[in-house]
Amino acid sequence: MCRNIRQLHNFEPPATSEEVRAAALQYVRKVSGSTKPSQANAEAFAEAVDEVAAAATQRLLGQLTTAAPPKDREVEAAKARERARARYATSG
Template identity: 50%
Template sequence: MCRSIKTLRPPALPEEATEDEIRAAALQYVRKVSGFRAPAAHNKEVFERAVAAVAEATAELLSDLEVRGTPAQRAG
């Protein structure tokens, strides 16, 4: 996959991922699968929609994951 996409969950990221971190990962993913660093004007809208959709799916995934051994789960 794309080496510049970092892991956005504990323990790799000690705190909850920010919207900016999630969007940056989504942008890298869309760039990788589309083969475009920046889309041409006629593809800009579809490119941005894809980034938004991937960011939304990523945020949902991160919020629903159960990561064993995280401090919040050990305390409970």
């Protein structure tokens, strides 16, 4: 999976449409091999992002169930920062 695509399921508050679209954009970029499509491909690129966001991602998030309590975005962000700090810390 692309590292820039973040988990969107089981958060409180739920993922926003902007977060869903950002994940769809990253997916389409990865699949197409292009971060910015040419003018000739711009329409197909935009349609793919819209379809992935609405059709697949929103539907999936709406259908997933879990017994786990929702995660707190701030707590998860702090954990990620700590993992990054540990990963990139230099030994001196």
